[in-house]
Amino acid sequence: MPFMACLAARLIQKGSPxxxxxxxxxxxxxxxxxxxxxxxxxxxEIEKLVHLATKAPTxxxxxxxxxxxxxxxxxxxxxxxxxxxxxxxxDAAVTFIICGQLADHRTIPARLAPSVDAGFMPAExxxxxxxxxxxxxxxxxxxxxxxAIRTATFGAMTLILAAQAMGLGSxxxxxxxxxxxAQGFGxxxxxxxxxxxxxxxxxxxxxxxxxxxxxxxxxxxx
Amino acid sequence: MPFMACLAARLIQKGSPxxxxxxxxxxxxxxxxxxxxxxxxxxxEIEKLVHLATKAPTxxxxxxxxxxxxxxxxxxxxxxxxxxxxxxxxDAAVTFIICGQLADHRTIPARLAPSVDAGFMPAExxxxxxxxxxxxxxxxxxxxxxxAIRTATFGAMTLILAAQAMGLGSxxxxxxxxxxxAQGFGxxxxxxxxxxxxxxxxxxxxxxxxxxxxxxxxxxxx
Numbered sequence: 001m002p003f004m005a006c007l008a009a010r011l012i013q014k015g016s017p018x019x020x021x022x023x024x025x026x027x028x029x030x031x032x033x034x035x036x037x038x039x040x041x042x043x044x045e046i047e048k049l050v051h052l053a054t055k056a057p058t059x060x061x062x063x064x065x066x067x068x069x070x071x072x073x074x075x076x077x078x079x080x081x082x083x084x085x086x087x088x089x090x091d092a093a094v095t096f097i098i099c100g101q102l103a104d105h106r107t108i109p110a111r112l113a114p115s116v117d118a119g120f121m122p123a124e125x126x127x128x129x130x131x132x133x134x135x136x137x138x139x140x141x142x143x144x145x146x147x148a149i150r151t152a153t154f155g156a157m158t159l160i161l162a163a164q165a166m167g168l169g170s171x172x173x174x175x176x177x178x179x180x181x182a183q184g185f186g187x188x189x190x191x192x193x194x195x196x197x198x199x200x201x202x203x204x205x206x207x208x209x210x211x212x213x214x215x216x217x218x219x220x221x222x
Numbered sequence: 223m224p225f226m227a228c229l230a231a232r233l234i235q236k237g238s239p240x241x242x243x244x245x246x247x248x249x250x251x252x253x254x255x256x257x258x259x260x261x262x263x264x265x266x267e268i269e270k271l272v273h274l275a276t277k278a279p280t281x282x283x284x285x286x287x288x289x290x291x292x293x294x295x296x297x298x299x300x301x302x303x304x305x306x307x308x309x310x311x312x313d314a315a316v317t318f319i320i321c322g323q324l325a326d327h328r329t330i331p332a333r334l335a336p337s338v339d340a341g342f343m344p345a346e347x348x349x350x351x352x353x354x355x356x357x358x359x360x361x362x363x364x365x366x367x368x369x370a371i372r373t374a375t376f377g378a379m380t381l382i383l384a385a386q387a388m389g390l391g392s393x394x395x396x397x398x399x400x401x402x403x404a405q406g407f408g409x410x411x412x413x414x415x416x417x418x419x420x421x422x423x424x425x426x427x428x429x430x431x432x433x434x435x436x437x438x439x440x441x442x443x444x
Binding site for chain 2: 021022023025026027028029031043046047050051052054055056057059061063065066067068069070071072075111112114115118120121132136145146147149150153154156157158160161162164165166172174175185194195207208209210211212213215218219220221222
């Protein structure tokens with residue numbers, strides 16, 4: 001795609017090698033559909049990916065997410081049967097079920113206590129944020145669900161870029177039976193499986209990055 | 223936070239300087255609440271941020287997003303009045319209204335035509351994906367909305383990390399009146415304002431990164 005490459009070259013600002021490499025990595029990301037079925041990740045590598053994913057932001061620092069790392073052949077096959085039989089579910093080294101949890105303002109004091117303990121957050125902040133969050137979420141099931149999807153997706157996108165930085169491919173998927181996944185992998189009623197994310201070493205034959213809509217179609221200035 | 227720093231140092235794998243810097247950037251990200259009110263971004267810099275945001279993945283390459291860059295003092299003040307009077311809306315150089323659009327499978331052929339034209343996507347793929355997407359979204363308003371939230375959040379997270387790579391702070395916000403924003407900024411009925419995102423040079427006095435839940439609370443292996 002010479003046009004895209006040219007655009008990228010023009011848009012990447014001159015800066016430090018670090019800045020340049022991170023911008024280039026974001027600019028170059030593409031979805032992996034073909035994984036090396038012999039690829040493997042250790043549990044420590046999976047923990048590293050999720051550690052980085054949880055550095056994503058969440059509203060009120062709710063951290064209302066749950067990552068289920070499906071990485072044994074048996075469990076991957078079971079998940080694949082609930083996900084349109086997509087080969088990448090089993091070919092990837094690990095396929096995450098990424099859940100957001102229905103937003104619950106009552107969890108906020110416990111989630112913020114370490115920030116108070118660390119000394120930078122005034123002690124009255126958690127109850128104030130709990131009240132603000134309650135005014136948004138309490139008896140508002142659509143907003144609770146929106147928050148679950150947002151949180152899961154913030155974590156998923158961060159995991160995707162962390163995987164790329166570790167030399168791994170990734171593929172987000174929404175083609176799966178959410179009820180079957182919830183039942184088959186023991187999710188609670190408040191765990192919303194927002195997407196699956198296959199991660200692992202890529203096979204060589206993947207498509208290039210798909211062209212994007214012109215910027216003028218998606219960006220307005222006010 | 224010596225514990226977190228220690229954990230980060232332990233988890234960051236040895237690798238190339240590029241790999242290391244990108245992982246460290248993800249690990250170090252924190253939300254900016256205090257912006258330098260004198261900070262400014264050019265429209266070209268804003269375009270660069272959104273260009274990078276659109277490199278995020280979307281289901282079926284739907285690209286069902288819309289970025290409204292609110293950057294004039296008048297428009298920022300108007301948006302602030304709809305967003306709990308949060309100072310960061312006006313102090314930041316730009317505050318984006320990031321919308322996802324209700325998923326519509328009929329848009330897929332046009333969104334994939336450039337991939338067919340580029341020669342890597344077989345010509346029969348777009349109609350196949352349109353059918354698969356139709357089976358998910360058609361007459362399924364909750365799924366259409368979930369997809370809007372997912373798409374907007376994928377783009378927002380990518381924009382957050384792009385901003386960080388450009389040396390800018392950012393703050394996602396959900397405390398706003400969605401109906402007022404839709405009416406005041408001319409959104410269509412299919413544009414769902416999923417979040418606001420303030421971006422700009424940070425003031426010096428921001429909080430450090432807030433501590434995260436223990437990994438064992440959010441990660442399960444299967």
